[in-house]
Amino acid sequence: MESPPRPLAPTTSAFTTRPTLTGSFGMSASTHWLATATSQSVLEQGGNAFDAAVAAAFVLHVVEPHLNGPGGDLVAILATADDPAPRVLAGQGAAPQGASIEHFTALGLDHVPGADALAAAVPGAVDSWLWLLARHGTWELEAVLAYAIFYAEQGHAITGQLASVIAAVEELFHAHWPTSARLWMPQGRPPAPHDVIVNRQYATTLRRLIAAGSTSGSRQGRIEAARQEWKSGFVATAIEEFVARPHRHSTGRDHAGVLRAADIAGFEPALEPAVTYAFRGTTVAKSGIWGQGPVLLQALAILDHFETPLIDPDTAEGVHTIVEALKLAMADRESCYGHLDAEEARGVVAQLLSREYAKERARLIGPTASTELRPGVTGRTPYVPPLATAESAEAGAGLGEPTVSRSGQTRGDTCHLDVVDRHGNIISATPSGGWLQSSPAVPDLGFCLGTRLQMTWLDPAAPSRLEPGRRPRTTLSPTLLLRDGEPLVALGTPGGDQQDQWQLLYLLRTLVAGQSPQQAIDAPAFHTTAVPSSFWPRTWTPAGVVVEDRVGPAVVDELRRRGHEVTVSAAWSLGRLSCVGRGPGSGQLYAAANPRGAQGYAAGR
Numbered sequence: 001m002e003s004p005p006r007p008l009a010p011t012t013s014a015f016t017t018r019p020t021l022t023g024s025f026g027m028s029a030s031t032h033w034l035a036t037a038t039s040q041s042v043l044e045q046g047g048n049a050f051d052a053a054v055a056a057a058f059v060l061h062v063v064e065p066h067l068n069g070p071g072g073d074l075v076a077i078l079a080t081a082d083d084p085a086p087r088v089l090a091g092q093g094a095a096p097q098g099a100s101i102e103h104f105t106a107l108g109l110d111h112v113p114g115a116d117a118l119a120a121a122v123p124g125a126v127d128s129w130l131w132l133l134a135r136h137g138t139w140e141l142e143a144v145l146a147y148a149i150f151y152a153e154q155g156h157a158i159t160g161q162l163a164s165v166i167a168a169v170e171e172l173f174h175a176h177w178p179t180s181a182r183l184w185m186p187q188g189r190p191p192a193p194h195d196v197i198v199n200r201q202y203a204t205t206l207r208r209l210i211a212a213g214s215t216s217g218s219r220q221g222r223i224e225a226a227r228q229e230w231k232s233g234f235v236a237t238a239i240e241e242f243v244a245r246p247h248r249h250s251t252g253r254d255h256a257g258v259l260r261a262a263d264i265a266g267f268e269p270a271l272e273p274a275v276t277y278a279f280r281g282t283t284v285a286k287s288g289i290w291g292q293g294p295v296l297l298q299a300l301a302i303l304d305h306f307e308t309p310l311i312d313p314d315t316a317e318g319v320h321t322i323v324e325a326l327k328l329a330m331a332d333r334e335s336c337y338g339h340l341d342a343e344e345a346r347g348v349v350a351q352l353l354s355r356e357y358a359k360e361r362a363r364l365i366g367p368t369a370s371t372e373l374r375p376g377v378t379g380r381t382p383y384v385p386p387l388a389t390a391e392s393a394e395a396g397a398g399l400g401e402p403t404v405s406r407s408g409q410t411r412g413d414t415c416h417l418d419v420v421d422r423h424g425n426i427i428s429a430t431p432s433g434g435w436l437q438s439s440p441a442v443p444d445l446g447f448c449l450g451t452r453l454q455m456t457w458l459d460p461a462a463p464s465r466l467e468p469g470r471r472p473r474t475t476l477s478p479t480l481l482l483r484d485g486e487p488l489v490a491l492g493t494p495g496g497d498q499q500d501q502w503q504l505l506y507l508l509r510t511l512v513a514g515q516s517p518q519q520a521i522d523a524p525a526f527h528t529t530a531v532p533s534s535f536w537p538r539t540w541t542p543a544g545v546v547v548e549d550r551v552g553p554a555v556v557d558e559l560r561r562r563g564h565e566v567t568v569s570a571a572w573s574l575g576r577l578s579c580v581g582r583g584p585g586s587g588q589l590y591a592a593a594n595p596r597g598a599q600g601y602a603a604g605r
Contacts, residue, residue: 008282008481008488009583010516010590017595018602020518027591027604028052029578030417031067031494034156035059036593038147039419040603042139049425050078050136051144054129056417057431058148058206061125061447062199063156065184065436066165067415067494070202071123071239071449072433075287075476077274079487080136081424086274086285086480086487089132089429090471092452093122093267097468098258101458104466107255112454112466114536115250116439117243117257119451121472125431126230128269134223136425141213141223145206152203152446159599160193169437176248177440180448184436202446208234235445236261242442243449250536259449274480277301277353282511283482289337289345292534293477294352296500298329300507301358302365308512313505314523314551316558322508323528323545323564324365326501328374330531335375335382338463339471369543369563373531383462385532388539414476414494418580420589426580428478428490430499454536475534479503483584491579493594497534501527502575517579517592524550525574529567541565548574572596580604 010020021027026049028039035056042052053076061070068074074091099121104112113119133144166173167190173181183201184191191197212229213222229235243257274285277297284300286293302325303311312318336348351357361376375382414432419425433450441448455473456466464473477499478492493502502525509520529544543565547556550571559566578593578600591602 008483008510008581009588016516016518016522018518018592020516021591021602021604023589023605024422024587025589025605026419026421027580027589027602028056028417028419029580029591029593029600029602030056030060031415031576031578031600032060032063033599033601034063034151035417036601036603039417041147042144043419043421047139048137048423049419049421049427050132051139052421053417053419053427053429054133054137055144055147056419057129057429058145059151060415060417060431062148062151062202064162064415065199065447066162067413067435068125068431069434069436069450070126070205070447071120071442072431072435073121073124073450073452073474073476074128074429074431075291075474075478076132076427076429077285077287077478077480077490078427079425079480084424084482084485084487086276086482087271088274088287089128090270090272090287090290091124091128092290092471092474092476093124094469094471095121095453095456095466096259096263098260099453099466100468101460101466103258104458109251110458111536111538112456112458113249113251113255113451114454115437115451116247116255117259117449118249118255119453120243120257120259120439120449121452122259122263122267123434123449124267124269125434127227127267130223130227130230131269134220140219141226142210145210149203149206152199152206155196155198157194157196158191161597161599163191163193163195165437166190172248179441179443180436183441183446199446201444205235205445231267232261232265236264238442238445239264239449247440257449275349279304279507280511281483284507285480285482287477289349290339290471291474291477292333292337292497292500294337294349295326295329295333296477296479296504298332298352298358299325299500299504301353301355302328302362303508305359305362311508311512313508313526316555319526319545319547319551319555319559320369320562320564321365322504323526324370325362326504326528327370327530328361328364328376330497330528331373331375334373334385334532336463337473338465339473340463367562371542371563385457385459385462386538387532388537389541413496416478416492416494416576416578418490418492418578418591420490420580420582422587422589426480426487426490428480428492430476430478430492430494432476432494455534473534475499477503481581486584488584489579489581491577493575493577495575497531498527498575502577506577506579517581517590521577521579521592521594524548526551527574546574548572576600578602
């Protein structure tokens with residue numbers, strides 16, 4: 001049953017931790033205040049939303065190196081003032097030519113490792129940001145990178161979270177990753193919270209990219225020259241030389257990586273059409289099924305078959321219904337998501353989002369928790385991945401933030417940024433990968449490689465299988481909302497498999513319940529863990545639900561009565577969501593950001 005469309009703009013709401021910011025000039029939000037301030041500074045000096053986003057993204061490399069890095073990847077969704085159609089920037093690199101199932105199984109592996117260079121896809125982040133700047137930005141590369149260079153050379157005070165991550169891998173760094181130890185522990189010990197750290201190696205890398213384009217005759221030519229230096233010059237050469245030497249992996253053994261300079265040279269970013277679903281008057285735009293974006297769309301399609309009171313995320317009934325819908329959508333993710341050819345991908349998405357299929361899936365939601373992975377029929381035998389139950393010590397790990405176990409096994413999270421300008425440009429981006437704890441730092445470059453290949457299966461039958469030259473499925477999943485063809489809201493969050501789950505709660509609270517952006521972000525969050533994790537070692541918790549304790553004991557008790565295996569998390573622990581937007585048909589802009597972790601901020605005027 002559909003409800004009347006709700007305004008995609010701030011509304012009067014109950015008390016929140018912060019106001020929803022409003023203005024008419026420009027708005028920025030991100031997971032770190034220095035990135036938000038950088039973005040807003042660019043807007044104030046005449047840059048557009050894309051100039052601002054690129055500048056902020058490079059700052060995130062410096063100030064959140066445990067959450068993203070230059071050796072990682074990104075997914076962004078955007079619309080320009082000249083073209084309101086949502087487009088997805090696919091900054092996800094493919095598997096190297098040497099990354100085959102046969103190679104990994106010959107090493108005695110049954111999963112792609114969760115750490116070190118063997119799990120590295122082609123790094124797509126830097127090249128994709130430069131590509132975006134050249135085509136849709138207006139600023140010179142030197143001006144855009146000046147912010148990141150400043151913080152890398154002059155230093156920045158680190159957060160407690162970053163300090164704790166470095167401390168957790170201290171032994172690994174000393175024993176096996178000496179290049180990382182020298183970069184992140186120059187005093188021979190982990191830095192303390194609020195210590196000022198520098199990364200002069202990365203500053204030098206950026207300065208060399210700028211210098212590569214200094215003799216070109218046009219702004220775009222200078223940026224393109226920097227791209228080529230990254231792809232075919234000193235960066236690619238250094239990466240190939242370093243990963244060819246064996247390093248310690250999360251398996252506890254040493255392996256050489258297979259990424260080569262030719263793989264990096266062959267990467268090319270692309271803008272792709274978004275996949276969309278109309279939910280109660282609002283069009284929700286996401287990436288295709290090479291990401292997990294359609295999970296959010298399919299969950300909305302399933303929930304569209306329920307009366308509004310049954311999908312209220314602030315009640316036990318609503319939590320149950322939402323979690324069960326997410327389980328079904330996530331099961332289909334495991335069954336049929338991957339880097340399919342264009343025609344097959346369109347066919348799969350069309351079926352998953354069809355009203356008939358959504359109604360069929362909605363009928364599977366009963367009064368008690370399901371305990372099985374239940375993929376639907378999509379014209380072929382549904383693929384069911386290996387289902388390994390996590391031990392209690394592992395089951396509580398990685399809930400929204402990166403964690404490192406005693407054995408040196410790592411799980412990473414990511415970061416996020418949103419920007420809207422007064423001209424009508426808007427972007428939501430989720431950069432990730434290349435975490436400082438994912439692999440050893442490449443000498444003299446100031447960063448390490450990502451581990452996105454851990455999200456592939458070593459099974460030829462899997463739609464998200466490992467295959468040379470094939471883009472791995474990613475969890476990165478920013479969102480753009482439109483009404484009557486007008487782009488209005490950009491939003492997203494870190495969180496791996498939880499990204500679309502937490503965004504779903506935001507949409508239900510704003511589009512159905514009419515809450516303000518900040519109120520929806522502040523509200524208690526929850527998610528299901530009853531899906532194979534996209535991160536090594538790929539475990540799941542049947543009937544698992546994680547809730548912030550602010551949902552209240554009555555909700556927790558009722559969920560347990562229905563058969564959910566409930567883990568109660570700390571009061572402000574789940575999600576790092578942010579958003580920017582504009583009021584429909586007006587020049588009024590707004591922004592909101594997550595208070596959890598005391599890092600994310602919005603700014604604007």
